[in-house]
Amino acid sequence: MANTKKSKLKIIPLGGLEAIGMNITAFEYEDSIIVVDCGLAFPEDDMYGIDLCIPDITYLKDNIDRVKGFFITHGHEDHIGALPYVLREINVPIYATKLTIGIIDHKLGEHNMLNKVKRKVVKYGQHINLGCFRVEFIKTNHSIQDAAALAIYSPAGTVVHTGDFKVDYTPVYGDAIDLQRFGEIGKKGVLALMCDSTNAERPGFTMTERKVGKTFESIFSDHTHQRIIVATFASNVDRVQQIINTAYKFGRKVVVEGRSMVNIISIASELGYLNIPDNTLIEVDQLKNYPDEKTVLITTGSQGEPLAALSRMANGIHRKVKIQPNDLIVFSSNPIPGNEKAVSKIINDLYRQSADVIFQDTHVSGHACQEEIKLIYSLLHPKYAIPVHGEFKHRKAQAGVAAELGMDKEHILMISSGDVLEIDEDGAEVVGKVPAGSVFVDGLGVGDVGNIVMRDRQHLAEDGIIIVVLTLQGGSGQLLAGPDIVSRGFVYVRGSESLMDEAQHLLNEHVTDLTDRGITDWGKIKTEIKDSLGEFVWKKTKRRPMIIPIIMEV
Amino acid sequence: MANTKKSKLKIIPLGGLEAIGMNITAFEYEDSIIVVDCGLAFPEDDMYGIDLCIPDITYLKDNIDRVKGFFITHGHEDHIGALPYVLREINVPIYATKLTIGIIDHKLGEHNMLNKVKRKVVKYGQHINLGCFRVEFIKTNHSIQDAAALAIYSPAGTVVHTGDFKVDYTPVYGDAIDLQRFGEIGKKGVLALMCDSTNAERPGFTMTERKVGKTFESIFSDHTHQRIIVATFASNVDRVQQIINTAYKFGRKVVVEGRSMVNIISIASELGYLNIPDNTLIEVDQLKNYPDEKTVLITTGSQGEPLAALSRMANGIHRKVKIQPNDLIVFSSNPIPGNEKAVSKIINDLYRQSADVIFQDTHVSGHACQEEIKLIYSLLHPKYAIPVHGEFKHRKAQAGVAAELGMDKEHILMISSGDVLEIDEDGAEVVGKVPAGSVFVDGLGVGDVGNIVMRDRQHLAEDGIIIVVLTLQGGSGQLLAGPDIVSRGFVYVRGSESLMDEAQHLLNEHVTDLTDRGITDWGKIKTEIKDSLGEFVWKKTKRRPMIIPIIMEV
Incomplete structure (x- = not known):
């Protein structure tokens, strides 16, 4: 390109700004496009028969020759779930940390795509050069291990994308978020910050994951005569680690139930993210060989998903586990908005079978609250704020936090999926619109249900x-x-x-x-x-x- | 009847014990049946196309000659909503307090049944003799005025049914709950207490309705340059009264929007339950004659109901009110479980139009928390506890409160809709089962969608x-x-x-x-x-x- 004038950076979110889910953002500078995350969204109640929603990638297809690669911040479905569908059309390399790649590999394997796609494991602190961009992976904390923020260096300036994060000074596995590096990058000058808005309505700090471990300790020590069933998110390996640690301490054997949880646990222990003491894990068929009070089940279904293991147990249709009157079920999760009634239904079903249920103080969020958001802004001092990852109200709440920190309101950019934002040191402006929205996946069909x-x-x-x-x-x-x-x-x-x-x-x-x-x-x-x-x-x-x-x- | 042995009382709940909604309970002694409440339930998400659910009254129809009348505790839909359908089959007199009858009359009028059904207004303290029963209406507090608990005197003993209640020592309209009378009845001996379980999971006390009035005062005084739109429950007349009082104090005109709210307000002011200062209420068409900051709209739709006035405003399809960038919308309600996403959607829509939204500290519940439940149990000292009005988990929570008070666990009865409970001083036992469940109403059809x-x-x-x-x-x-x-x-x-x-x-x-x-x-x-x-x-x-x-x- 022989432009005399320096080009601007384009930031084009293709999803993730209308709801929590389907995160995907394109960064474009001259002939280079890189994409951060490639997630799915679960269907709304009125999307009858739809299995899942993936982003509309028309813009990437139309510019396929310029697309250089995907950078994935962490291994949650709303950040990786659309990869098997999108990669069929745009086959470029994927860059992510080790556990994230492990989870992506498993997913690609299920779609028979493992040999067709390049994946590259990136370490924290490592920089990847791709076209006009250089991308650095920075350690953060989240409800899944190996989460990363990305510093995206372009000729027009540096953009920091936090991914999903919280600040955990005492994480269960690995290091705390690399606040020093955030400070260092901030000192050098940050054009824009794209920061997680999920908890931006909540004041204060999100508690450390270790707090849940303490709660487990007290639950296990208070209920020594009951079988314990803990339902939690399949991907929260640290949570699972803490349950296993507590079970081991109290001499209980551990059974893992639910396909997605078994998958993640096997990936995580294979890659060294989960440490299971010998002779602790048993198969579900072996349960009968141990007294109830010497066993723990860790299971999926904490959101009331009707096909997950816990629902099947509560409804008496699980093939191997029957709820017994003396069982203690611990919900180690909060209902995600929209799932409240489904969770209540399971709790009622469990109570009806005379089981005990605990659902308080047994979960912490994986997302930053207001004080943590302020901390990141204060370390980075971005020129522009682009709140991401959330419904409008969450992003607006982050905009409020940024304004409270003294940022110029004109520099807080509330954009929408499909907006083409042109940005550099001289200004930021939405200059166009590209297709964005949900493509429905129903069975094998992608996009044939409109x-x-x-x-x-x-x-x-x-x-x-x-x-x-x-x-x-x-x-x-x-x-x-x-x-x-x-x-x-x-x-x-x-x-x-x-x-x-x-x-x-x-x-x-x-x-x-x-x-x-x-x-x-x-x-x-x-x-x-x-x-x-x-x-x-x-x-x-x-x-x-x-x-x-x-x-x-x- | 020439029984030598004294008969037992039968308590037969036909709805209301599996969910919050569709409350209806039959009390039967020898040749007399009386029915407490006759409510509807709103359909679950998977009941496609259904408008509402009403109880299965097969048992009452099969025993129609013995049914003497309906006693209605208060005017909420989950207590009165099925009357127009049920009365077509079982036309017996209705007994309730003045406002409750006013609301029922309006409903019967809509169904062209006003001349076909006998209604009788009952005062607090009044006793109604019907067959073998005597029923006394006792003053309580709730999120609608004129709520009553019922003392049901039968030859087998006295049952107290609280209806929906809270303890409000400083209600906006009328007296506090008649705790003295509860004490007096308790002293004489109560066979069973059927108590509201809605908030039984919550510790502490429900705050007085007046607390919301204080919040309104501070909101109105902080936002003197904006139009204010308050969304709340149509039937909460005390809430409306407080909004009107605050509007009057700050020199604002009041518009009421939403069919159900207009109806209830006109009934309530006609009957003297609402006091509107002269020249305060204006029609929506007159809004243009006043500066924005001198007006308040009170509207339905606080639960995100897609056809209610607030939703139509937020979506820009309300014929007379357009949301403006400077509007302040106050949600004076909490989302009922299941409505969280619908409410969030409206909040997002409002924010997108640059309106302000407040949804904290602007609501108090109408139901008793644990300390209030303890108070009622302690005043009545019932021999048996039959927790009602709630999902299993709510009723179980009340059972826990009753046990904590020292009640014999055998005397805490967790029954289901359709159970026939036989009870007297010598014991209580479920002796049979009658049909119970939801009958679907779809358009004009009742029960033709199965x-x-x-x-x-x-x-x-x-x-x-x-x-x-x-x-x-x-x-x-x-x-x-x-x-x-x-x-x-x-x-x-x-x-x-x-x-x-x-x-x-x-x-x-x-x-x-x-x-x-x-x-x-x-x-x-x-x-x-x-x-x-x-x-x-x-x-x-x-x-x-x-x-x-x-x-x-x-």
């Missing part, structure tokens, strides 16, 4: 369907058979015989009248059927089922 | 539908037309042409083969179509749409 299909599903879910079929003579348009009526999800027909009889009668008359009048235009016949049946049903029931007329010709 | 229809709706919602139509020659079974394929909610067809083409091809071959082989059994043809198409679609998409084969004969 808004029309979703609207149909919503309609079907609310009111059901009535199908009207008739056969006409080709040419003459004479009615040969039908109209036949079939309904599903509308009313229970045996209980509504008179309603359906009346509808049939109405249609018979209407269709006969149409064909008698020599009307052969299928479009007209279908419209008339829809209108008259729709009106009849609305009058009688105040419902609007989907009405599908189908005409056959012989 | 489990089969619901399962179909769930199936349609998750995976959509494929309809296969074909016309056969009568007699010969020769294929005259089709198979034609129509799908909805499955995949977007234009994007999946090859999939649907393949499916069409497969069906053509399969059906031709069947008819060529002379198979004319419609059942067999339909099964084969379902199986082969189902297998094909599953293999290609990992989805299982509903498949409906329809055969016509000419």
